[in-house]
Amino acid sequence: MTLVDDLQALLGPDRVHSHPLELLVYAKDSGVTPGEAVAAVLPETTQEVAACVRTAARHGVPVVARGTGTGLAGGAVPDLPALLVVMTRVDPPWEIHRGSRCAWVGAGALNLDVSRGVEELGLHFAPDPSSEAACTVGGNVGTNAGGPHCLAEGTTVAHILGMEMVTASGEVVVLGGAAPDPVGLDLRGVVVGSEGTLGIVTRVLVKLTENAPAVRTLLLTFDSIRDAAATVSSVIGDGIVPAALEMMDQPTVIAVDAFTRGDLPVGAAAVLLAEVVGLDAAVDEEARTIERIGREQGATSVRVAADEAERTLLWKARKSAFGAVAQTAPDYFLNDAVVPRTALVDVVTEIYAIGDRFGVKMLNVFHAGDGNIHPLVVYDAREPGMTDQVRAAAEEMMRVAVAAGGSLTGEHGVGLLRRDLMDLVFTPIDLDAQARLRDAFDPDGILNPGKVLPRGARCNDFGMIPEPGGD
């Protein structure tokens, strides 16, 4: 019996795909790195996921869990030919606990559907990646996804109270729960952001956040990125932590305006989108403070969204940035570096210089409030040598960010894209420790091998002590 035979016996023929054309689709995400799949399966229950994992292990085939494929870092793209476990159908009925403000949802539930599903209770799921309408909660857990509103609320990990997970050995465990601080080691916390290398999360206990009674959204324009960045620092220095603080440079605004027809200030060198939430009494005052600081730092205009429709339009513009960029060239490469907020201006200046030096076209859009920069290099992969040129430029940009005290990724994940740059941030001993942690969950390396850590991260020679029983 082949792997596909066994899987078909398990799930029936309709939920097992092995045609090369189908596999081509499943074995990629929304990013630039292709992968190879042996088969793709569509389980519907936790038990089916567990059975798929056990079956693949028996055949010695690695397993990669995947949601809707909105990732940009290759986290769900197989590094070795693998069985793809497509999690989109794993979404049993939700259990909403209003009193405890949390809900069990399936890994296949879409991010925005969760917030919509609890809207009438006055609650929402805080992580709001730009792909919120299409990405799954399981994928959010895998990448520890972010979004503009993570500035005040934190990334996904701060909103996951527990999970049901299939382990590498095909067992089902529940980590965490609705009660605070479960006893024992916080395995829940370490599974979030582990890109499916520690287990396959099938159900998620999400924390629900109260909707704010009032919101004020401001659009500030500037003649320079420097002035906009100075505004970001001053606002936070003033003791305000806005719900979101987003920046777009002129090329991005032009691309987005063409895409959304949002009546955006295309003449400005930089645009800052700021949002404050809370009680009416608080948001008016904070909005006034942001406006004052913006003007002090040279804002050329300040527009406050007059109503919900205008606010929605401004956010649509921001969240369309990647889609809009995709219309300017066939391919784009996303950077996701994070730097200390205070290093923002210097790093961004340097990144523009790198773009010029490598002769690549670039658009900059960033979560300025938490120092998460997204230089998007747009190009045409059909041009000979262009992909290499873009990758070289991107690597240079990451080096600059790391040298300024930053790191490789703020919300999109390490995946395949940044895996081989991990040694810019961590020492061999640090990486070895992470590899040991991974081995503790998956001793045979069957879950999404080749992700998060570079090959050869496990260095036995760092164990200064002989293995137990070896002496």
Add this chain to the structure above:
Amino acid sequence: MLKQELARLARGLLADPIPGAPEAEFTITPDTGEDAAAILAFASGNGLRVRFWGAGNHQAMGNSVPADILMATTRLDSIVDWQVEDLTVVVEPGVAVADLEAGLQQQNQAAVLPEVPGTATVGGVVAAGLSGWRRLRYGPTRDRMLEVRLATGDGRLIRGGGRLVKNVTGYDLPRLATGSFGSLGLITEVCLKLWPLPPEHAMVHVEDAEQARKAAYRPLALIETNTGATLYLSGSREEIEAQAERVGGDLVPGHCWPQPLVGDTEAVLRVPPSDVGELVARLREADIDFQAAHGVGEIRIAAEVDQLVELRHAAERAGGALVIVRVPPEIDFDPWGKPPDGIELQRRVKQAFDPRGVANPGILPGGI
């Protein structure tokens, strides 16, 4: 022979026994993370058990740990780096929480650690995974752990996370270390995310805690004790007044936090927030001293040992736990109760950092 070698290795770091600390052959106070790692490497290689010690505030938590070496963080007591504009601070574990917060307050910032810390150290609070009352608004301590340096049980000095407020590069070791009770090794440095302190602070005493929770918008804390319930607020004057209007009550300026419970026996109930009301009613009926954090699900209690069994059952039935903070030394009472699901994974993760099992051996649930 072994003792001579250890004495030579720990030269200059040996200290007198610490009052109140359990007996151990050696008391060692490392000066640096490297010192701690070197001693742990030696201990691991020779099967010597190491118990970690901050200021002794949480030592009664967890299973009892026999020790050959007591490793105290007394000399790891520096504030290493404070980036005021980035709202991050890097500290060594021996820094007292009270000192850290007092320093941060000079720039109107806070690490939002427990409000009445006594002599507790940052390392102790992080290792015990404790949060302050304000976690209703700011989330638990683990969500502010940006970076950790850990001298592992087998003597490697490793770093996880980064000094950045947003970062998903690599596995989340800072969160794993939070609440690990020294089972992975000694935390030798942490980077914490800070919050700006709002200008005004006030309280409102409320009649009905559940109703106040529904009416207030994301207050700092809502604490009920035997004497009543109090809503804790901060923000601008206008904001605080608006909150008071929503819940209906008079503003009392400033914050007065519950003082630590007294008595031989203290425990904490951790339950889903929706179970707090029912448990509070039960505690009132049994005349047990309590401090309940509504919206969080944490209830600190001072009770008789024989009352704990029933309460533990109730907490575990609700999907939570009753964790012992302290019991009289002569009493043998399981500190954790029901071990968590995935206990084998817990065991293997401990082994990944401490293969010989010398770092606070057995302290966690399941004797891990």
